[in-house]
Every structure is written in structure tokens, then in C-alpha cells.
Ligand code: B12
């Protein structure tokens with residue numbers, strides 16, 4: 001049992017972090033304007049500081065689809081290039097100077113986006129902003145860009161490029177997410193650096209979620225995102241075309257429509273690949289769906305438990321099963337060899353100082369392979385932000401610190417410093433040797449035994465190798481180093497599925513876990 005005050009008994013030492021993970025690459029103010037290359041568009045994912053507490057591996061697990069999704073709509077006479085500043089290769093290119101720079105803006109890296117935009121505009125490029133922060137704070141973004149794309153870039157990007165060609169660029173473009181998702185082209189993954197990510201296959205099958213939790217960006221004022229689905233065959237074709245053994249679904253909630261997830265699993269099953277996805281825990285209402293996911297190659301799920309307090313979940317308007325039933329539901333996933341990466345939000349109004357110890361204990365008791373923690377963060381234009389602002393509890397509006405690793409509001413039952421200390425403590429506890437060992441897979445048969453070294457390999461590579469990640473990232477070694485391990489996991493999983501299917505033909509019961517070295521999701 002972990003003592004409730006354990007997180008506060010000692011000062012939690014700050015973890016070491018390589019400077020390149022926190023330092024924005026410098027832009028040269030003396031750089032002269034040079035020739036603009038017409039019909040050249042540069043797409044940038046700006047730098048953001050990494051949190052020393054979490055795994056650096058998550059930042060190169062799989063790329064965001066923000067830029068590749070609309071890059072696919074670029075007309076053929078345009079050249080398009082991709083630059084992710086988080087791959088530690090310095091500033092984006094400027095020789096030749098692009099005619100258009102498209103930047104995706106989230107609140108945590110808005111400041112960097114503005115710096116980049118001001119720098120490129122001063123040298124004659126047209127800068128277009130899109131992304132979540134543009135939608136929630138357009139007036140703040142506007143002075144730094146030639147045009148804002150509010151909403152779905154897939155519909156807006158070709159219009160914007162056409163207007164640039166015709167010298168008729170408008171300051172704002174808007175599109176909703178209400179069109180047929182099957183009409184969208186596949187993201188243009190060919191512009192991604194293939195060596196830089198554990199897998200370049202970020203897939204998205206659906207957008208939206210049946211829930212609208214008050215703290216989630218989906219509840220942003222003005223964002224209308226009905227649940228939309230792509231044809232399962234389109235998703236499978238994208239998976240096949242990218243030729244990777246493993247894909248990460250970046251959907252908000254792949255389990256929102258169970259009939260759809262069943263259909264998607266039926267389409268994925270024959271291709272013998274592996275994947276992970278974010279789902280809500282209510283997917284376990286239907287254990288046959290969990291079995292279907294395992295047979296289709298699901299190795300891990302990222303589950304937003306958010307809190308172990310029913311009161312917190314009710315306040316957030318999250319429709320979810322009772323927390324007392326979470327342990328049984330986690331077992332259903334484990335019974336089918338599916339790893340669970342639990343996502344927990346800390347600092348809700350019913351959280352007292354014992355929340356850290358209680359949450360850690362629950363995670364260890366239920367042997368969650370991974371856990372991700374977030375300090376409650378009121379994103380601008382969400383109901384949570386409005387409520388906190390009305391109560392005078394917002395401490396500041398420095399968006400850089402709205403990264404879920406800092407307390408930016410006044411919690412009810414602790415100080416902001418205590419909330420940050422508890423957050424650092426829980427990560428360190430869960431990344432400790434003892435905790436990793438406590439959460440090893442249960443061993444009931446000799447086959448289960450084989451899963452243990454693979455679980456340990458995954459845990460150590462993912463959670464305890466922060467000293468090495470920046471070197472792998474800088475030297476483009478992420479994919480070459482991981483791919484053999486991922487391929488081995490895939491191969492073991494294919495054999496596991498075969499046993500599961502054969503066993504099911506006789507008695508519908510789970511078989512020993514497959515063992516794997518891929519993590520359970522973003
Ligand atoms: C992949 C992902 C990551 C990856 C990559 C992130 C990156 N920036 O490189 C990793 C795992 C590293 C990551 C990390 C984090 N993430 Co993240 N992540 C996602 C995820 C799952 C998918 C993003 C995506 O590809 N979406 C699909 C694309 C197609 O949608 P889109 O981004 O909205 O883009 C569309 C439009 O906005 C527009 N558009 C976007 N940019 C542009 C640019 C132009 C020029 C134009 C024309 C249009 C345009 O067109 C696109 C097509 O319609 C989202 C959740 C989600 N499903 O969206 C969370 C999400 C973006 N992440 C979030 C958070 C909080 C984080 C972290 C801070 C969490 C943490 N504590 O570690 C970190 C740190 C990142 C940071 N500091 O910003 C939040 C952001 C909340 C907010 N309001 O800002 C989200 C929304 C999750 C959530 N539900 O809360 N993340």
C-alpha cells in the first residue's frame with residue numbers, strides 16, 4: 001500500500017533533459033531575403049519543449065496527420081515539403097524561399113509558430129495558419145499570418161493555393177467537418193521522413209466522439225465535429241500502401257461506434273499487421289468486440305480513464321461505466337493480449353492530495369503496462385476554461401505552459417505546486433524499476449512466461465531510455481532501431497491470433513498473451 005502522503009515526503013528531483021529537447025532552434029535575424037521559388041509550399045510542425053517526466057519516445061512514435069492530411073490536396077504543379085522541428089534537425093529550410101509556408105498551430109507551440117511566421121513573412125513568403133489553436137484563438141493568431149484556415153484544411157488548402165495564384169488571398173477561410181469523410185484523399189505520407197518515426201503509419205478512420213467532455217478540445221466553442229467514418233477498405237488500403245508492420249490509429253475514440261469497429265476489424269484481420277488505438281473503456285461492454293480487435297491485430301489500447309472518481313467524471317460530463325468496474329474491464333482487454341495505456345487527468349475538483357498515491361496503486365494492482373498523466377488543463381474556448389475563468393481560477397495565459405505538465409489553474413484541494421509535485425512523483429513512481437516489475441504480465445502458463453522479457457524490453461526502451469532518445473532522433477535511427485523489434489512483435493502476434501482463432505473454434509476463451517515491444521498508443 002502506498003501512503004497517501006508519500007508524494008510529498010521528499011522533494012521530487014527534476015529529471016535530466018537534453019537541451020535540444022527544450023531549446024527552440026534559433027532563427028537568424030540577419031538572414032537576407034533570397035529568391036522565392038514559385039509553387040513551392042513548405043509545411044511546418046513547430047518545435048515544442050518536451051516534458052522531462054514523460055517518455056521522449058512518444059514524440060516519434062507516429063507523426064501528426066495535421067499536415068499530411070491536407071498536403072494530399074496540393075495541386076500537381078506545386079512542390080510540397082514537410083519539416084518537423086521536433087526531429088531535432090534545426091530550423092526549417094529557406095534556400096530557396098518557399099512561396100507559401102503552412103504552419104499547424106497548437107496552443108503549446110503557438111509562440112514558436114508566430115516566430116516562424118514573422119521570420120518567413122519578413123522574407124516574402126505567404127504564411128498560412130491552421131490547427132486547433134487557430135480555431136480557439138483566431139484573433140490572437142491573425143496578426144502573424146497572411147491567412148487563417150479555420151477548421152478542415154482538406155477542404156481549404158486547395159482554395160487557399162488557388163487564391164494565392166490569383167492574388168486574391170482572403171484573411172480567413174472556414175470549413176466545417178460535416179462533409180463525407182470517405183471523400184477525403186489519403187494523407188500524403190510520402191513527404192514524411194521514413195526513418196524518423198517508429199511508424200509513419202498514423203491512421204485515422206473516424207473523427208469526433210460520442211462524448212463531449214468539458215475539458216476536451218472537442219468541446220471547443222464553434223467546433224462542429226459529428227462522428228464521421230471512412231470506409232474500412234480505405235483504411236486498410238492506406239495501411240498496406242505505407243508498408244509498415246505497425247500502425248497507430250490517432251482517432252479520438254476508435255470505439256465510439258461498435259458496429260463500425262467490428263467492420264473495421266473484419267477488414268484489418270486478413271492483412272496480418274498490428275496496430276494500437278485510443279478507445280473509451282466502454283468498448284468492453286461487448287467482449288466479442290475485444291476478441292475481434294485482437295484477431296484483427298490490436299496489440300494495445302490507449303484508454304482515457306481520466307479519473308478514478310465517479311464525481312470527477314460526472315462533473316466533466318463523461319458518459320462512462322462506474323469506476324468500480326474499471327478493473328474487470330481492464331482484465332477483459334488483458335485476457336485478449338491487449339496492452340493498456342491508461343490516461344489519467346490529475347487536479348479535478350474532487351481530487352485531494354491522496355489522488356496520486358491512489359492512482360499509482362490502482363495502476364500497479366491492475367498491471368497497466370503504460371500510463372500517461374496530464375495535469376487538468378483548461379484549453380481556451382472549452383467549457384472547462386469558461387468555468388475556471390468565471391471562478392477566477394485561471395492563473396495565467398502563457399499557453400506554452402498549457403502542456404498538461406504544468407498547473408495553470410488554482411486546484412480546489414491543493415496548491416498548484418503540490419499538483420505539479422504529485423504529477424512528477426507519479427511519473428517517477430511508474431517509471432521506477434519496482435513499479436515496472438510489479439506490472440509484468442500475469443504468468444499462468446509457460447507461454448505467458450515468454451511475454452515477460454518482451455514486456456520488460458518495451459518498458460525499459462520506452463520509459464527508461466530518455467538519455468538515448470534524442471540521439472536516435474537526431475541521427476534518424478528511430479525506425480531502423482525499432483523496426484526489427486516491431487516486426488518480431490507482429491510475427492508473434494500473428495501466431496497468437498492463429499491460436500486464439502483455433503481455440504475459439506472449440507471453446508470461446510482467451511489464450512496466453514503474445515508478448516510485445518510496441519507501446520500501447522500515443
Ligand atoms: C498525434 C498526436 C500527438 C503526437 C504528435 C504531435 C505533434 N504535434 O507532432 C504526439 C504523441 C507527439 C502528441 C503529443 C502531445 N499531444 Co497530442 N495529439 C495527437 C492526436 C492524437 C492526433 C493529431 C492529428 O494528427 N489529428 C488529425 C489531424 C488531421 O487533425 P488536426 O490536427 O485538427 O488538423 C486538421 C485541421 O486542424 C487543419 N489544420 C491543421 N493544421 C493546419 C495547417 C494549415 C496550414 C492548414 C491549412 C490546415 C491545418 O487541417 C487538418 C485536416 O482537417 C491529437 C488528437 C486528435 N485525434 O486530433 C492529440 C492532441 C492534438 N494532443 C494533445 C496534447 C495535449 C498533447 C500533449 C501536450 C500531451 C502531453 N502532455 O504529452 C503532447 C505534446 C505536444 C504539444 N506540446 O503540443 C491535445 C491538444 C489539445 C489542445 N487543445 O491543444 C490533443 C487534441 C489530444 C486531446 N484530446 O486532448 N500528440
Ligand code: SF4
Pocket residue numbers: 209210211212213216217218252253280304318
Ligand atoms: S471521451 Fe475522450 S475524445 Fe471523447 S470527448 Fe471525452 S476526452 Fe474527448
